Amino acid sequence: MMAGMDDRLFVLMSMPRTGSNMLVSTFDSHKDATCLPAIFTAGGWRNWRARARRQPDDTVSSRMAKLPKKWNELDQRIADMPEFLDSVAAQFPDDKRIGFKHHMGPVDRKSTAQIIALKLPTIILRRRNILAAFSSGQIAKVTGQGSLSIGQKRKEAKIEFDAEAFQLYVGWWEAVYEHWIAEIQKTGAPCMIIDYTEARKNEGKARAATFLGLDAQALGQTQTVKRNPDEILKRFSNAASVESFLQDHNLMHWRVETEAEV
Known part of the structure; x- marks a missing residue:
């Protein structure tokens, strides 16, 4: 860790649709920890600010709202990352751990490289079943619904499988993980690596x-629920085409996403 930085900080690194919100909720449920969303994105920053307006008694949001206004600018948060993170940590003096999630993104993503340079304790979240991540992302685009919280109504949708698009996605996905890891x-x-399953x-939550x-005994209830079925073929309108592709590429184990894959 960079000298002078708060030694309670940690980061959850992942790609989209790998269960990062689930782990954020898991860590945030712990009595001695706070875990924030993607604070180095415009969207992640808006999320907690909107929550603060909806729930003025929310402890995390109310404390984050006390940060200097300069940190509302994404460029400022990235440019002065150590100072910003220390300012965040200072809002939670009683916690043993303060973390945040970050999507790795393309191999040239500046914010990812800067976070890595801080040498924070890092949890890398992967998803071995790339078809599950791919389909989850496509469904999220169609429905406008990403992570699903307890009690939230699920929006149903099926997508059409495009073999060429999926193959490009697999290549990109594997290259990104290889580079950033x-x-x-x-x-x-x-650093520890954990699979979604x-x-x-x-x-798994206890290991993290x-x-x-x-x-690990002090973890509370995770506030997210699984968005899509474990039977991956059920996510597609042309399931027969998906199954044929998987069979041709020796990937039939991706038909179903189960804990047995761990």
Whole structure:
């Protein structure tokens, strides 16, 4: 970790549609931790500010609202990242851990490189079933609904499988993870990698909490629920085409996303 930075900070690195909101909610449920959304994106910043307006008694949002107004500018948060993160951490003096999520994004994403350079303890969230991530992302685009919270009404949709688009997605996805994991490991920062299917289980959540030095028994209830069915073919309007593609490419294990994949 960069000298002088608050040593309670950590980061959850992932790609979209890998369960990052689930893990944010998991960590935030712990009595000794606070975990924030994607504070180095415009959308993630808007999310907690909107929550503060809807729920003025929300502790996290009310404390974040006390930050200097200069941090409302994304460019400022990225340019002065160590100072900004220390300002955030200062709002939560009683927590043992303060974290935030960040989507790695393309290999030239400036904010990702800067976060990695801070050498924060890092949890990398992956999703081995790339078809699950791909379909989840496409459904989110159609429905306008990404993460699903407990009690929230689910918007139903099926998408059409495009083999060429999916193959391009797989290549991009694998290249992104390979690049950023290598960059993180170069720093020597404490790091653990967890798959989505493991992170869904209590044992996986406990392993992540233990990595951060938190009492795994003190985790509360995660406030998100799974958005789409584990039977991945049910997500597509042309399921037969998907199954044929998987069979031709020796990927039949991606038909269903189960905990057995861990």
